[in-house]
Amino acid sequence: MERERKFLQGNDAVALGAIYAGCKFFAGYPITPSTEVAERLAAWLPAYGGRFIQMEDEISAMAAVIGASLAGVKSLTATSGPGMSLKLENLGYGYMAEVPCVILNVMRGGPSTGTPTGPSQADIMQARWGTHGDHPCIALTPSTVYEQFSQTVRAFNLAEKYRMPVIILSDEIIGHMREAIEIPAKGELEVIDRMMPACSAEEYKPYDNSQLVSPLAPFGAGYRYHVTGLNHDEYGFPTNSSKLIGLQEERLLLKIEENYDDIVQTEHFHCDDAEYIIFAFGSSARASKDAVLNLRKKGIKAGLLKPLTIWPFPDKDIVKYADKVKGILVPELSLGQTVREVSRAAGGKCKVEHIYRVDSEPISPAQIEKAVEAM
């Protein structure tokens, strides 16, 4: 594959990114504004040795994706808020059973059916805490059509590397807008595959607590083991041992904590000398970038801190700027989810303010500029 310039929709870029990453299975259910991903992969996957299925509901789509991954195939599903609510049950199973897969949530408004054709950024906490129990979470936030592609590749890499579901949180604007992007040539972006066991079948421990991530043998490869959503021992069998339960629960979170620097990716635009930082992702980051340029023209030193990883939360970047700047502004398409995390990370060292829109329209650069000027 040669490098190629293409004019693409954001959702199409996710589908292309999945194929670039080696995805061979998609299961989904139609839902606006993510359906284009299913439509593309229904058409494209068979030629790449992959299969597509439209399942009977969102729950089974998530289940099928986990099943396919256990059979050794990189798998993707795509949805939006109402569908994400249904997927949470098996998403939790994916965390517990440590099965790599990628879930795209093209955010629209809510609660419930909300506004299907409008953007939102109000599923941030659902991504982090939606499924019950303590659990790890990796969630990525692209804000350009190119990032829809590149972050999809990264989502697969992180899923395979850390053996867990990875969420991509896009929004209706990024999913539906079109831009020209350079599709990287084969080999240009790193593609990671899960670790395979090197030991004998008898020695294989799919859930070895002495290491953060164990190799994952595909079903049918001669390593017969058990997979369950119950707390389990190192071989995958249900256990009531409080020692093993505790070890497992902690290890799931440690996978993330110990690898923070590998997982967290942020972009810093004019932040070095900034007196005001705008923390924004997705479509709000695009408006914020314009706002930074306009504010700079007016002599106000503003910068944009754009997370490409929203979970784990990029605390270190916030901490880095919190005691240097006069304030951090958080524009988001939510009544206040991300801003709580920014405030927590800033630890009172600077002012943290919030602006929002929840009327299914995006925040404009002017709204952001006005808020920074008022800080």
Added chain:
Amino acid sequence: MAYNYEEYIRKGRLPHIWCPGCGYGIIMKSMIRAIAEMGWSKDETVIASGIGCASRLPGYLDFNTLHTTHGRSLAFATGIKLANPALKIVALGGDGDMSAIGGNHFIHACRRNIDITVIIFNNNIYGMTGGQYSPTTPLGAKAATAPFGMIEPDFDLCKLAIAAGATFVGRSTSYHALPMEKLFKEAFSHKGLSVVEIIAGCPTGFGRKNNQKTPASMLLWQKEHAVTQKMAEKMTAEEMEGKFITGILHQDTSKKEYVENYDTVTGFKAEGA
């Protein structure tokens, strides 16, 4: 001759969680014998289940085993089959698992005719949670959540499967260990979605409340109420009242298997680009 079940049972995984007198052990043993007779290797065989007493079964057997979320075994199994069609897949669960919370996955798997064998362990009750009524609890029967007797009509799971498009549907009971084994083999040999319903007793959750006080009386009930197709043909409607038919109830080999058909229609390339 004593059959060597040890070959298929995981070391150190027994005792199982089932109550004394439960019919599920009989079903498990019939399954093991049928799989052995099929000549399926342990490495190529996948047993998936949902949640409930029956769904604990895969953990005891030395195959690729998957204990999923409640009712979802067929959805997980569908993904496995599409990812690797060479695998032999059995999805099993109880009546509540397959026909209540998993009812949607069940009918759609039947409709697609994907090459998976579904075994429903029907004990007419939610056993693991303590005997609440299920979609197959008979009208009037008592359950923990039906203290006045079951008010809702029940499902005939085999009729449901046939209507939904399953291409092999059969029924047996935990009393009929050998016919059950034969039925499993026939289901495993069928290309497409096969459904086998096994009527089994739950002495703890169902029998106690419904005048079947001992496990033996539950087995006896199965023996007395099961009627083969051949016998049924000679019986009057009155004689059939309260009875159920066992054996193969439906088989259709004309419908295309889902994954094979997918590959043909889409021009699937195994090697990819």
Added chain:
Amino acid sequence: MRYDIRFSGSGGQGIITAGILLAQAAAIKGGKNAVQSQSYGPEARGGASKAEVIISDDEINYPKILNPDIVISLTQEAYDKYAVDLKDDALVIVDTTMVHEYDNKKHKTYDVPVIAAVSKELGSAVSANIAILGAVNEICSIVKHEWLLDVIINNFPARAAENNKKAYNIGIELAKKALGE
């Protein structure tokens, strides 16, 4: 150089496709930065929908148009809803087949009845969106005609090529008339 172009019409008229084709021509053939976005209701047909295209030499961040340079309206409802917040020197292109009430005092407004012309000459209004592209590009000279035509032809099955070329030229001719040439 920066154009903020808003196409508006009713669902099913192909205005989103028109926006995509123009942006694609500018981005791929012209090497410009181009962003296309849209806004639509739940209906696949009918209602008022818009497609926005920004073409610029500079990086385009905010993808929506606040103050358009060019507004194209194919229906009255779309004109009323989307021919708003225009820049002072903006221009408007309306299809008077369906837009009857418009204000051409504040903004220079060009009347190009493509739907009527395409229906009459090609037997169906299906390619009115291609004709409007010809008209818009003739009036505003956004990209080379050959680039846009090339993109149009490549985006549809070969059998549609002749029809689309004709539609595009109908748009150019109507635009010339509107320009008073």
